[in-house]
Amino acid sequence: MTRHVRVPLRAFEEASDRANGELVRLNMGPFRPYLVTHPDHVQHILKTNQPNYIRAGMFWDPLGPLLGQGILSDGAGWTASRSILQPMFTARYVDSLTQRMAQIVTELIDTTVAPGRPIDIAETISALVHPTIVRLFLGATISDSDIERLAPAYDTGVTSRSIRLLLPFVPQGFPMPGDSAFRQAIKTIDEVVYPRIRYAKARGAGANDLVSLLCQARSGEPDADRLIRDDMVAIHGAATETSVTALTWVWPVLAERPEIAAKVYEELERVVGPGPVTMAHLPELTYLRMFVDELIRLYPPGWILPRTVVQSDTVGDVRIPAGATVVLSPFLTQRLPAFWERPLEFDPERFAPENGRRRHRYAYFPFAAGPHSCLGPRLFLMEALLLIAGILCRYRPVLHADGPVVPRLASTLRPPAGLSMTLVPVRPT
Template sequence: MRDPVNTLAALARRSRGTIVRLPAGSTPVYLVSHPDHVQHVLRGNWENYQRQGMFWRPLRRLLGASILDDGAAWEASRGILQPLLTARKVGSLGEEMARAIDERVGELEVHAASGRAFDAGEELADLVNQTVIKVLFGGRLSPEDGRRLSPAYDKAARAVALRMFLPSLSYSMRLPGDRAYQEAIETIDEVVLPMIRRRHPRPGGDVLSALCHARRERGEGERQIRDDVVSVYGAAAESTATTLTWLWPALDRRPDVAAKLYAEVDRVVGAGPVRAGHLPELTYTSMVLRELMRLWPSGWLFPRMAEKADRVGGVAVEAGAQVLITPYATHRLDEFWERPLEFDPERFAPGAQERRHRYAYFPFGGGPHLCLGRPLFEMAAPLIIAAVLSRFRPILRGGGPFTPFPAGSLRPRRKVELVLVRARRGAA
């Protein structure tokens, strides 16, 4: 309970990836970390391992029945949302996204002028929020309402943590965080539902209008659209903001990596503005992002429930058992990674990853449930890094250590505070 993220990773490393049965009351709970076993659960026999059960119950109040569900609700949502979030579709919005990022990064100048430290998590969440809103919702959400969404998601993600790790407790027993979680959901609904209720006569260039049109053609109402919007926004915005928050402590510990990253941005983007056309040349930036997602994957826990009895790695898994898969643990297994606890982007140099087991690295999940927000992340995250570093050299304040908080998405337990210094071209 004090540190479930690192406890599960330590158990996985100690067992060398063999399956571990966890003490969790009457319901059997298994930690699955070996890539072969992860592949079996997420892909080979995925229909038997459903996103149901006690670990999912607290999240249902926020997410409802949508792309993060299973069965008919998941199939319907996937059929509608997948064509709207392909790499080609997202790519067509690249220049618009780059302009939105550059404009919002320009607002960080106030921090450089003051020289005062600020909360990087808050600023990055707002930056990502404003960018994703343009892609998902077009101009249908005011900046004021948009700025209510990100803090509400952060509040919900933190507040639900205790429920996730005490899943067998009845909701008649109040826990710290229950009220904050409900308040966060109410805020999200206050923003999302009025936006859905506005007229959407035909599908436009944004995801929301196309989603409303598709759902209403099927005779479905605002609640289903709300669940889709909440799930997709969370998958796109949360993963990007939380991953980028880990960047600054990582660069502080590895000034050699920071210097290479700065040099690439100087060469490719210069003084800016950043453009979507820069993405293919931001090779080292992509390597840094992949290593960030290896060590601190936003989606750090994928619970599943076995519908029927099965055998995984020779171990009998009972029907109804809970199976915990955590990329955070698998990405740290010594059997598949050299120096697994070190931050080293070179392990993702072109060609290096070809020698790796497909499920030794799976920050976006795997199998049919691969995260639909991946194309948004892969476009927005490197553009944000390049836009920030083309203008500034962030300096970490407060040292560390920065340990993970076991929220719905992985984030540092303490604030990451930065001071911004204006970049000088050619200077690391």
């Protein structure tokens, strides 16, 4: 894998191509994890024998100071957080937020999107997603200035330690590029989050925003503020980072596939017209939903899911010792030719309702799977449909890129930094 030090994702792709679904051991110098791609093996690790594969080591340890010991951890901390948070992410609760989310997204598009000139795609999507999630879950009491501090801090938090993702054998105490920026990002996040906790506790029961609900659930627990902080940071970070990363890929995909873009535009003209998008439109945006499903098949935000083996186990025909690292990757599994026809072709039709029944349950897991599956896929889908439709019912994107857009290394699957586009109004103003 050393041949691809500058494009490490390509090294994983080549290893997966050679393995063709079989377990292989990667040569990363002193670190030699097992690459797992076959859906049967994914199911064994994430569901059948899930307690034996924990979130520790590669990926998790470098991000531990940011993510904390809550819903993105393992063991007792995860169990407690899951039991508290799961009722807050039911379909009924998420649906109750949708109309408010639609209003927020429309307002932000009105005030944030600058048509007629080049705009940074990631920055623009972040400026739409972060305030939406913060206002929905942290309530309306947080200031715009604090929201503006959170977005770049989260961005720095998940990108600044990218090099450590591939060098897990380097001790955490050994200084590496990005460590200082990572610590500053955590400091900024804590400076925003802890006052929200104190405010919610002082306000008392009655409010139903995420912070207040967490405070009520953790009342009287030792170290409650830190536990609340960890869940707030994890939920907000997962909700915003997943959405921003996935929705940044929308625009190069539309630019590179005009025949698919035409179908998206036709549906939006027919269903939404000039807008604004409302909750009532969403059930009719069937092709756009298929588009989003295919988007996160080819470009799943969480492209890598490492686990540490607790006790020796056999996966397929391979014996894996205790303490080893297994690396699962939705990015690779969702491109396996044995389970996906024309796997590198972007084809929303593969997610037409009649096609889903033929798919292996663990051939598609963009939000992980099993007990540790993400709480928020429905929330992501609602936000994705509202944001994409909200922009495209008013504008057409013109991408500024020289050649194909390829991912860059981070804890999530991000396009290159600085990718830009111009939004051209569909109708004269």
